[in-house]
Amino acid sequence: MNKRLLAPGFILVIFLAVLSPDSAEAASLYIDPPFSALNKGDAGVLAVRLDVDEDSGECVNAVDAVVSYSKGIEPTDISIGESILSIWVEEPLINRDDRTITFAGGIPNGYCGRVVGDPQLTNKLAEIIVRSPGFSIGASSDTSTSTLSFSNNSTVYLNDGFGTKASLNTFPATISLGDKPGSAMEDPWQEIVDADTTAPEEFSISLQRDEKAFSKKYYIVFNTSDKQTGIDRYEVIEEKIDLIGSFQWGRADAPWVKARSPYVLEDQTLNSTIRVKAVDKTGNEYIATLVPDESLRTASAESRVAIAAIVAGIGLVLMLAIVAVVFAFRRKRRGQASGFGGKEDESDEVFDEEISEEEVTDNSKIEK
Amino acid sequence: MRVLIRFIQYSFVALILFPFFVSAQTLSYATTTLIISICGNEIVDNGEDCDVLGETGVYSQTIAGRQCTPSCFFGPYCGDGILQTSFGEECDDGNNDDADFCSSICEIEPAGSGGGGSSGGGGSSGGGSTQELGDTVISIIGRAYPSRTINFLLDTESVGSARSDSQGRFDFSTEASPGTATIGIWSTDSSGVRSITLNNTFDVTQGAVTSINGIILPPTISLADTTVDPGQLVTVSGISVPETLVEIHVDDSELVETTQSDFEGRWSFDFDTSKVSIAEHTLRARSVIGEPPLTTDSSFSNSLQLFVGVEGRATQPSDLNRDGFINLIDFSILIFWWQTDGGDSDPPADINQNGRVSLEDFSILLFNWTG
Numbered sequence: 001m002n003k004r005l006l007a008p009g010f011i012l013v014i015f016l017a018v019l020s021p022d023s024a025e026a027a028s029l030y031i032d033p034p035f036s037a038l039n040k041g042d043a044g045v046l047a048v049r050l051d052v053d054e055d056s057g058e059c060v061n062a063v064d065a066v067v068s069y070s071k072g073i074e075p076t077d078i079s080i081g082e083s084i085l086s087i088w089v090e091e092p093l094i095n096r097d098d099r100t101i102t103f104a105g106g107i108p109n110g111y112c113g114r115v116v117g118d119p120q121l122t123n124k125l126a127e128i129i130v131r132s133p134g135f136s137i138g139a140s141s142d143t144s145t146s147t148l149s150f151s152n153n154s155t156v157y158l159n160d161g162f163g164t165k166a167s168l169n170t171f172p173a174t175i176s177l178g179d180k181p182g183s184a185m186e187d188p189w190q191e192i193v194d195a196d197t198t199a200p201e202e203f204s205i206s207l208q209r210d211e212k213a214f215s216k217k218y219y220i221v222f223n224t225s226d227k228q229t230g231i232d233r234y235e236v237i238e239e240k241i242d243l244i245g246s247f248q249w250g251r252a253d254a255p256w257v258k259a260r261s262p263y264v265l266e267d268q269t270l271n272s273t274i275r276v277k278a279v280d281k282t283g284n285e286y287i288a289t290l291v292p293d294e295s296l297r298t299a300s301a302e303s304r305v306a307i308a309a310i311v312a313g314i315g316l317v318l319m320l321a322i323v324a325v326v327f328a329f330r331r332k333r334r335g336q337a338s339g340f341g342g343k344e345d346e347s348d349e350v351f352d353e354e355i356s357e358e359e360v361t362d363n364s365k366i367e368k
Numbered sequence: 369m370r371v372l373i374r375f376i377q378y379s380f381v382a383l384i385l386f387p388f389f390v391s392a393q394t395l396s397y398a399t400t401t402l403i404i405s406i407c408g409n410e411i412v413d414n415g416e417d418c419d420v421l422g423e424t425g426v427y428s429q430t431i432a433g434r435q436c437t438p439s440c441f442f443g444p445y446c447g448d449g450i451l452q453t454s455f456g457e458e459c460d461d462g463n464n465d466d467a468d469f470c471s472s473i474c475e476i477e478p479a480g481s482g483g484g485g486s487s488g489g490g491g492s493s494g495g496g497s498t499q500e501l502g503d504t505v506i507s508i509i510g511r512a513y514p515s516r517t518i519n520f521l522l523d524t525e526s527v528g529s530a531r532s533d534s535q536g537r538f539d540f541s542t543e544a545s546p547g548t549a550t551i552g553i554w555s556t557d558s559s560g561v562r563s564i565t566l567n568n569t570f571d572v573t574q575g576a577v578t579s580i581n582g583i584i585l586p587p588t589i590s591l592a593d594t595t596v597d598p599g600q601l602v603t604v605s606g607i608s609v610p611e612t613l614v615e616i617h618v619d620d621s622e623l624v625e626t627t628q629s630d631f632e633g634r635w636s637f638d639f640d641t642s643k644v645s646i647a648e649h650t651l652r653a654r655s656v657i658g659e660p661p662l663t664t665d666s667s668f669s670n671s672l673q674l675f676v677g678v679e680g681r682a683t684q685p686s687d688l689n690r691d692g693f694i695n696l697i698d699f700s701i702l703i704f705w706w707q708t709d710g711g712d713s714d715p716p717a718d719i720n721q722n723g724r725v726s727l728e729d730f731s732i733l734l735f736n737w738t739g
């Protein structure tokens with residue numbers, strides 16, 4: 001990125017903002033720097049920034065941005081590490097077919113402009129990492145400049161409690177494309193990624209159920225940020241509580257599922273430990289864990305089968321025990337009977353399982 | 369040729385600067401000015417005694433050896449005029465002189481000792497300890513309603529609260545990660561009416577104390593009645609910083625009424641609706657502190673809808689799960705109904721009742737965010 005062009009370019013943005021007749025009492029979306037240069041194979045970082053009309057006390061709280069980019073450059077990544085937006089309705093997405101970058105997010109209670117004394121502008125919404133394709137196959141070589149501009153669909157909302165659209169000015173950016181290969185194949189974004197050794201911010205998981213939404217199913221809510229390279233993705237794992245000892249979630253082949261908040265739980269019986277992993281662009285991660293409260297847990301289908309099997313087993317054992325007791329009792333009775341008239345061994349063989357009425361009668365006769 | 373280029377350059381610069389001069393002259397109103405001072409950037413900003421990276425304010429036995437604390441004030445030292453027995457001071461007369469009944473190392477000198485003697489060495493605690501980087505802290509100082517609990521959000525999550533004094537002054541500090549941060553501040557008045565959440569977004573410097581001074585929490589605002597007949601008086605009231613001017617702005621500041629808050633911060637105004645047309649109007653308030661021309665305005669309060677001679681329905685609340693908070697859970701429910709008509713959600717996810725759950729509703733929810 002040609003830094004010599006940065007300063008005058010930024011001045012030009014201010015210049016345009018001040019002179020533009022429509023700029024009074026309007027928010028501004030602009031790309032910084034407005035003018036830059038890329039040699040073939042080089043990458044650069046362009047910041048999407050937001051200004052509000054501070055004089056009128058304007059605050060904004062939601063942004064829906066659509067950035068179009070022309071041929072000659074290819075966006076390779078989007079960083080939200082330094083974004084002032086903390087809640088994302090639509091995380092930044094590169095649509096290569098229609099050559100647009102879209103994102104929508106908000107800042108609770110609004111953004112009201114730069115605080116005097118702040119060493120930074122602190123108004124970034126996202127950073128677009130673009131690369132001049134160089135000599136790669138399919139790269140166009142017939143363009144000398146490329147532009148990024150906001151489409152008319154881009155919208156900013158005032159923080160007024162009524163969802164009012166703010167009057168909006170947008171300013172594009174132009175990139176001069178050199179026809180020579182970059183001397184050092186610059187990639188400032190890669191340098192930022194390599195330097196990030198900090199995990200995403202700590203966060204917690206909130207377990208919820210709503211009478212109207214998500215079909216009354218349990219779902220989890222989570223959100224965090226990474227102030228260096230930004231959150232790349234979230235992953236969720238639900239691990240049966242009785243499998244905790246196996247350390248399943250820490251294994252390389254653990255079945256983490258890519259997810260976003262809100263996430264409807266697979267295990268609606270809540271017999272699983274829930275873990276959410278936030279991973280930044282570098283791969284640093286923070287894992288939040290939630291063990292559902294025991295009072296909320298219900299028996300799962302598998303556990304119901306297991307309980308039924310156990311009950312059946314106990315029943316069978318009890319039945320066998322009863323049969324054994326009855327059998328032993330009758331043997332004892334038989335033993336007593338043989339003591340009065342007959343050999344015990346023979347009587348055991350003769351008496352199979354049941355004693356006939358006549359024989360009992362005979363014995364009673366003998367007793368008499 | 370070179371002269372021509374120079375001429376073009378100067379013309380360009382003049383052209384750029386001209387609008388600033390013009391705009392500076394035409395600005396005739398005061399606005400809130402928050403000032404950030406960064407303790408740890410080695411620049412002595414407003415409100416700092418010192419700013420020396422690595423010093424920790426350990427006790428020194430000399431004025432020269434006094435050290436800068438992590439909050440950018442000088443640490444305790446012999447000669448600061450404050451008796452610090454915990455550091456072995458027997459006295460502290462505000463200097464490091466001998467023979468004045470309190471020695472240069474803050475030991476009592478017997479009366480009549482005359483010269484006192486140098487008492488030999490003293491073995492001070494040694495030079496500055498080398499601390500690589502201190503904690504990264506945000507410090508907030510401002511004014512709100514008197515004797516109320518002031519709540520603080522850091523990046524949408526609650527991080528604690530502080531109690532304001534009888535003048536409404538409060539201060540609060542919290543640890544933070546370096547980088548972009550947003551501090552939200554809100555409170556409730558004695559009637560339980562919640563203030564707007566006042567947001568400030570700025571960059572937090574690593575290993576430094578980033579102080580935000582000059583915060584003024586906007587007033588709360590309530591309406592005795594939201595639907596009134598034309599010409600009827602309606603009472604607008606609330607609480608602000610005590611003993612300040614309160615401005616009530618109607619619609620887009622087309623009409624501005626003023627009143628004064630009392631020593632407890634209470635303010636009230638009977639608004640004459642004959643001054644406005646038969647229509648729906650919005651009312652909001654702000655505090656003005658100081659005397660002209662040196663006044664400082666707060667941001668605006670919540671906006672209230674007032675229906676004068678027309679039937680209307682105020683914007684629905686955003687507490688979609690009715691738990692008393694507006695946070696990520698309400699956002700989740702909003703996302704569930706996203707781009708639908710809100711179904712049977714109650715309260716409706718279609719907060720503005722325009723038939724579709726969309727960014728407008730998202731914006732209203734973010735406005736009402738409590739964390």
